[in-house]
Amino acid sequence: MSDPNDLKSLLDEVWRHLIRGVADSRSPARYPTFITVSPDNKPEARTVVLRGASRSSGDLEVHTDIATSKVAALQYAPTAAFHIWIPRADLQIRLTASVKILTGIDVEPQWDRIPVGSRVSYGTLPEPGTPIPDVYAYEKLGDRARFAVLKCSLLEMDLVHLGTRHRRAAFVCYDDWAGTWLAP
Numbered sequence: 001m002s003d004p005n006d007l008k009s010l011l012d013e014v015w016r017h018l019i020r021g022v023a024d025s026r027s028p029a030r031y032p033t034f035i036t037v038s039p040d041n042k043p044e045a046r047t048v049v050l051r052g053a054s055r056s057s058g059d060l061e062v063h064t065d066i067a068t069s070k071v072a073a074l075q076y077a078p079t080a081a082f083h084i085w086i087p088r089a090d091l092q093i094r095l096t097a098s099v100k101i102l103t104g105i106d107v108e109p110q111w112d113r114i115p116v117g118s119r120v121s122y123g124t125l126p127e128p129g130t131p132i133p134d135v136y137a138y139e140k141l142g143d144r145a146r147f148a149v150l151k152c153s154l155l156e157m158d159l160v161h162l163g164t165r166h167r168r169a170a171f172v173c174y175d176d177w178a179g180t181w182l183a184p
């Protein structure tokens, strides 16, 4: 980290982690915890793979199956949180986002780029979360119609850096990510 007192350099560092997470399967930012609120108002957290990160448009991308609970949750409340802990940087990243669920023709470019063997992640039968009579009583078919891209437009960031003296900062999209230090 170049200047520990510079908000912008902290924001730059966060984006470096996010962009690396998309490209590098060994990066901790590759596997954020993605949190939604269910239609019965319960928090739901699960691991996902970070598939896209664009600083210029301020968004992150997650791929999923439309039959999962997270999609029902996002149809009910189209906001989500991400949580990422980067051990080597001693950095906690918490993000909130408004989420659009894209399917069909809008996600053709992403579907076309998924290796055929990986497409089976989208289209499990019976649907994900359904009770089954024994452990492997399901099929993974790879169904294009079940594939969704969650386009997550970032709203807020809350960052905690553990150091000799801890640092915490908040950034919001509304002031163009100017940022402010917070008491940790």
Ligand SMILES: Cc1cc2nc3c(=O)[nH]c(=O)nc-3n(C[C@H](O)[C@H](O)[C@H](O)COP(=O)(O)O)c2cc1C
Binding pocket: 031, 044, 045, 046, 047, 048, 049, 050, 062, 063, 064, 065, 068, 069, 070, 071, 128, 129
């Ligand atoms: C390492 C790892 C990566 C995962 N990546 C994804 C993902 O990118 N998209 C996804 O929908 N589920 C992913 N899952 C599965 C989810 O964690 C979860 O079990 C599944 O999506 C059902 O979640 P839901 O019922 O809360 O929607 C991943 C699980 C693990 C362990």
